[in-house]
Amino acid sequence: MSFHDEWGKDAAAVALAAAGAAFAKKGYEDTGRIGERAYKGMSGEGGLADVLSDRLQFQPYTVTTATGGKFGMSQAPSTGSVGRVNPGLGRVNPGLFSDAYNAANDSPEVAAAFAAGASPQASANELAAFNLGVPDINNDGRISNQEFSSWSGYDAWNQANGGQGFLVNDANDPGGMPGSRFTGQYNADGTPIYVQTGAASTTGGTGGAGGDPAAGGDPAAGQQYVPGAMDYKLTLSPDEEAFYEARLKGSQGMFEAAETDTAVREQEVYDRMIAAMAPERDRERLALEERLAGQGRLGVRTSMFGGTSEQLAQAQAEEEARNQTILNSMTFAGQEQSRQAQLGAGMLSAGYIPQAQLLGALQPGMTGAEQQRQSVSQATNAYGETYAAGLEALLTSALGQAGIAGGFGTSMATAALGGLFGK
Amino acid sequence: MAQELASINLVAPAFQGINTEDSPLAQDPSFAEVADNAVIDQRGRIAARKGLSVITTNKTVLGSAEIRAIKEFKNDAGTTKVFSVGNNKIISGTTTLVDETPGGYSISADNWKMVNFNDSIYFFQRGYAPLIYNTIASGTSGGANTDLVLLSSVNSSAGVVSAIYGNEVLAAYGRLWTADFSADKSTVYWSDLLAGHIWSSGSSGSIDISKVWPDGYDEIVALSAHNNHLIIFGKRSVVVYSGATAPASMTLADTISGVGCVDRDTVQATGTDVLFLSQTGLKSFGRTIQEKSMPLSSLSGTITKDIIATLTAETAFFRSVYHPEENFYLLTFSNENLTFCFDLRGTLDNGSYRATRWPETGFTAYVRQDNGTLLIGSVHGIGKYSGYQDNSDSYLFKYTSPELSFGDPAKLKFLKKLRSTILGGKDSVIVVRWAYDFNSSSAVEEITLTGPSFAEFNSAEFNEDEFTNGLFIARPSVNTSGSGGTLSINMESDIDGKEMSLQEINVLALTGKTT
Numbered sequence: 001m002s003f004h005d006e007w008g009k010d011a012a013a014v015a016l017a018a019a020g021a022a023f024a025k026k027g028y029e030d031t032g033r034i035g036e037r038a039y040k041g042m043s044g045e046g047g048l049a050d051v052l053s054d055r056l057q058f059q060p061y062t063v064t065t066a067t068g069g070k071f072g073m074s075q076a077p078s079t080g081s082v083g084r085v086n087p088g089l090g091r092v093n094p095g096l097f098s099d100a101y102n103a104a105n106d107s108p109e110v111a112a113a114f115a116a117g118a119s120p121q122a123s124a125n126e127l128a129a130f131n132l133g134v135p136d137i138n139n140d141g142r143i144s145n146q147e148f149s150s151w152s153g154y155d156a157w158n159q160a161n162g163g164q165g166f167l168v169n170d171a172n173d174p175g176g177m178p179g180s181r182f183t184g185q186y187n188a189d190g191t192p193i194y195v196q197t198g199a200a201s202t203t204g205g206t207g208g209a210g211g212d213p214a215a216g217g218d219p220a221a222g223q224q225y226v227p228g229a230m231d232y233k234l235t236l237s238p239d240e241e242a243f244y245e246a247r248l249k250g251s252q253g254m255f256e257a258a259e260t261d262t263a264v265r266e267q268e269v270y271d272r273m274i275a276a277m278a279p280e281r282d283r284e285r286l287a288l289e290e291r292l293a294g295q296g297r298l299g300v301r302t303s304m305f306g307g308t309s310e311q312l313a314q315a316q317a318e319e320e321a322r323n324q325t326i327l328n329s330m331t332f333a334g335q336e337q338s339r340q341a342q343l344g345a346g347m348l349s350a351g352y353i354p355q356a357q358l359l360g361a362l363q364p365g366m367t368g369a370e371q372q373r374q375s376v377s378q379a380t381n382a383y384g385e386t387y388a389a390g391l392e393a394l395l396t397s398a399l400g401q402a403g404i405a406g407g408f409g410t411s412m413a414t415a416a417l418g419g420l421f422g423k
Numbered sequence: 424m425a426q427e428l429a430s431i432n433l434v435a436p437a438f439q440g441i442n443t444e445d446s447p448l449a450q451d452p453s454f455a456e457v458a459d460n461a462v463i464d465q466r467g468r469i470a471a472r473k474g475l476s477v478i479t480t481n482k483t484v485l486g487s488a489e490i491r492a493i494k495e496f497k498n499d500a501g502t503t504k505v506f507s508v509g510n511n512k513i514i515s516g517t518t519t520l521v522d523e524t525p526g527g528y529s530i531s532a533d534n535w536k537m538v539n540f541n542d543s544i545y546f547f548q549r550g551y552a553p554l555i556y557n558t559i560a561s562g563t564s565g566g567a568n569t570d571l572v573l574l575s576s577v578n579s580s581a582g583v584v585s586a587i588y589g590n591e592v593l594a595a596y597g598r599l600w601t602a603d604f605s606a607d608k609s610t611v612y613w614s615d616l617l618a619g620h621i622w623s624s625g626s627s628g629s630i631d632i633s634k635v636w637p638d639g640y641d642e643i644v645a646l647s648a649h650n651n652h653l654i655i656f657g658k659r660s661v662v663v664y665s666g667a668t669a670p671a672s673m674t675l676a677d678t679i680s681g682v683g684c685v686d687r688d689t690v691q692a693t694g695t696d697v698l699f700l701s702q703t704g705l706k707s708f709g710r711t712i713q714e715k716s717m718p719l720s721s722l723s724g725t726i727t728k729d730i731i732a733t734l735t736a737e738t739a740f741f742r743s744v745y746h747p748e749e750n751f752y753l754l755t756f757s758n759e760n761l762t763f764c765f766d767l768r769g770t771l772d773n774g775s776y777r778a779t780r781w782p783e784t785g786f787t788a789y790v791r792q793d794n795g796t797l798l799i800g801s802v803h804g805i806g807k808y809s810g811y812q813d814n815s816d817s818y819l820f821k822y823t824s825p826e827l828s829f830g831d832p833a834k835l836k837f838l839k840k841l842r843s844t845i846l847g848g849k850d851s852v853i854v855v856r857w858a859y860d861f862n863s864s865s866a867v868e869e870i871t872l873t874g875p876s877f878a879e880f881n882s883a884e885f886n887e888d889e890f891t892n893g894l895f896i897a898r899p900s901v902n903t904s905g906s907g908g909t910l911s912i913n914m915e916s917d918i919d920g921k922e923m924s925l926q927e928i929n930v931l932a933l934t935g936k937t938t
Contacts, residue, residue, distance in 0.1 A: 112469070217767065248885060293634065294675075295674040295675055296635040296662070296675025297630065297672075297673070298631075299610070299629075299630050299632060299633065299634060299635070299668075299676060300628070300629070300630045300631075300671060301629045301630070301631075302628030302671045303615075303623055303624045303625055303627045303628060304626055304671065305671065308671060309671055309672060318734070337867065
């Protein structure tokens with residue numbers, strides 16, 4: 001074999017080795033990209049994790065009784081995280097709840113919207129809709145576009161705002177994002193400035209997500225995800241609240257009365273009893289006086305009786321009656337005090353009946369909500385499994401392809417190099 | 424033709440006492456126009472009263488004043504002591520008057536009322552602290568008291584304050600009762616039972632009758648007790664309470680309007696009735712109760728105007744006494760020095776008592792002792808109603824008949840002789856006067872009662888020796904003159920130690936033509 005044959009053979013081997021290496025590298029790179037793709041598909045932004053997080057996010061619900069009482073739950077403002085929590089973060093960005101957000105969330109308008117039934121997940125636009133009086137037809141604490149447009153005042157509002165048919169959420173307006181809050185400030189171009197949870201303020205027209213390390217977020221090491229503190233609120237209907245307040249007020253009055261020193265009440269009762277007895281007592285005195293006058297004894301004064309024996313007997317009877325009245329008034333005042341305490345306790349118990357009924361209605365509502373949650377969880381679970389299965393199949397296929405390429409390349413390189421070094 | 428003398432007998436003349444109310448012409452000769460110092464004796468004859476036999480021999484403490492009240496105190500042991508008041512002193516004794524006034528106790532009036540009660544004698548006068556002479560221990564040392572002391576000083580006394588310094592006091596139904604105070608004329612206080620020194624505890628008491636007076640207002644003058652009733656005399660009305668034994672429960676029984684009592688010392692209980700002097704004469708309580716709804720009668724109906732006039736003129740005090748032994752009620756008007764004697768043995772047709780007068784007696788106090796002796800107080804001290812001299816002096820017994828018409832005032836009567844039957848008065852001089860036709864001047868004759876005649880009325884003479892003298896009887900006759908349609912006869916005599924009564928007057932007269 002000649003040099004030229006040897007060199008050609010070696011060159012072919014080298015070329016083959018290089019080609020094999022190239023295949024191996026491709027297989028290696030493909031495998032990396034598959035990993036990246038798997039990561040993105042599962043855990044990246046918008047991935048399965050986000051989707052599942054959105055779907056499995058706890059949906060606050062409200063139980064409304066037939067009398068209008070409500071049991072609702074909401075995340076307490078400025079607590080926990082709102083919306084998606086990316087597992088890659090490992091924690092919640094402490095800046096998630098910025099001062100701007102907290103200030104906006106604590107505004108009177110937001111509080112008014114919450115009082116009207118809005119949930120903390122409601123967007124700034126939805127909060128505004130609550131304050132406009134848009135009815136939350138399904139009582140979920142949110143105003144949907146349909147609910148907004150079906151509002152009886154929508155046409156007038158639309159006309160007043162240019163007639164462009166704005167809705168509460170068009171998927172672009174930051175003010176329509178769940179949990180968004182209007183800061184009360186405007187940009188130079190007049191667009192309102194909204195703030196999301198944990199994010200810097202966002203201007204109108206652009207969305208923003210907070211806490212995504214891919215977007216530049218820098219999660220601090222060592223902090224754990226803290227779920228938001230939930231507020232479970234029992235809200236009575238106006239009638240129930242009025243009844244409750246009235247009973248409470250009455251109960252307070254009764255207890256105050258029961259705590260009053262009985263001496264004053266005893267005196268009042270005694271005075272009334274004496275006043276009631278006065279006419280009969282006066283009649284008896286007059287009758288005795290007339291009797292004595294008829295007997296010519298009206299002017300009798302004796303050392304034994306003071307006056308006549310009849311006058312002494314009458315005075316004794318009056319004194320005994322007075323003493324008995326004192327005892328009766330004391331007994332009455334004590335019994336009245338007990339009655340007042342009982343009434344107060346009864347009123348207090350009655351005042352809490354609406355609440356108790358509401359709590360009683362809670363179980364069915366919770367059961368229903370739980371069933372819904374289970375249903376959603378099952379569906380989400382199915383979705384996740386299905387998605388993961390599909391993704392896995394895709395990744396497996398890709399891995400196979402990469403493996404083939406890598407294996408071929410390796411084989412080629414091995415063969416080539418083996419022939420080269422094997423003489 | 425000579426007429427036979429007609430004999431007109433006035434048997435027991437004036438036995439019905441004085442009558443100055445009826446017309447003289449229509450009067451029964453049994454009445455008298457004047458009967459001075461006379462009584463109606465036990466046989467219904469007009470007779471001279473008894474005199475005052477003074478028994479006080481030492482009246483130094485009395486001075487020149489008169490005895491104003493007398494009371495005999497008799498304790499349970501039977502010891503008696505006579506108390507009297509006069510010369511602003513409380514005096515004891517009868518023969519020798521002893522000043523019993525408590526030391527340091529000042530008296531300026533003698534209008535005391537004395538009552539015996541529960542072995543003590545009490546002295547009450549308006550405005551003066553009551554006094555007591557008793558056996559109740561005085562002070563706290565115990566032991567009986569033998570002096571007259573303040574009622575407030577005796578042991579366990581209570582309530583003896585000025586409120587009970589009454590002018591009237593009555594011992595009845597086991598208590599002392601007092602009334603007529605300086606500033607209260609409508610209240611009666613009573614003491615505790617059997618305790619005249621306790622007025623403010625126990626069963627003591629009072630009654631204000633200001634609302635009971637039938638006329639709206641009156642003033643208590645006197646108290647009396649009768650038949651379980653308490654009689655309260657006002658000046659113009661009388662109030663009666665029944666059940667006074669239990670005063671706390673006594674009730675009004677009756678009221679009498681228009682009849683009151685003049686003075687507490689005119690009230691006398693006779694056992695069956697209560698006599699008192701009202702503004703219209705002597706009244707009987709029982710009769711007043713009975714007749715209050717009918718025209719009232721007066722016990723002094725024969726001398727109503729006289730007694731009212733005397734009452735009106737009286738400016739000092741009244742005194743009275745009921746003496747059952749003599750059966751009379753004496754009523755003295757001290758300033759007028761006139762005593763009316765009411766005979767209580769019977770009443771006249773008009774319901775009045777027979778009345779005679781005792782003028783100028785000087786009697787100022789009376790008390791009947793337990794033994795029946797009538798003690799009389801005067802300036803001479805204390806005397807007895809006995810004998811027929813007033814402190815050794817004589818007094819004039821006087822009788823004047825009404826105008827006697829002998830049934831026919833139109834015919835002239837020629838009085839020829841007056842022959843009277845007089846019992847007692849031996850050797851006394853009788854002045855006989857007679858006048859015709861209401862003439863004030865009269866003829867007069869004096870006769871001296873002489874003769875040893877003795878009256879032996881109702882004396883059996885079987886186996887009796889006649890050694891003692893009986894009552895002297897004289898039948899003096901006086902020859903008279905003159906004539907007239909009516910005739911009044913007057914006889915008077917100084918009673919000087921001898922009793923005298925007028926049994927009969929026999930008038931012998933001729934009846935002439937019609938005038």
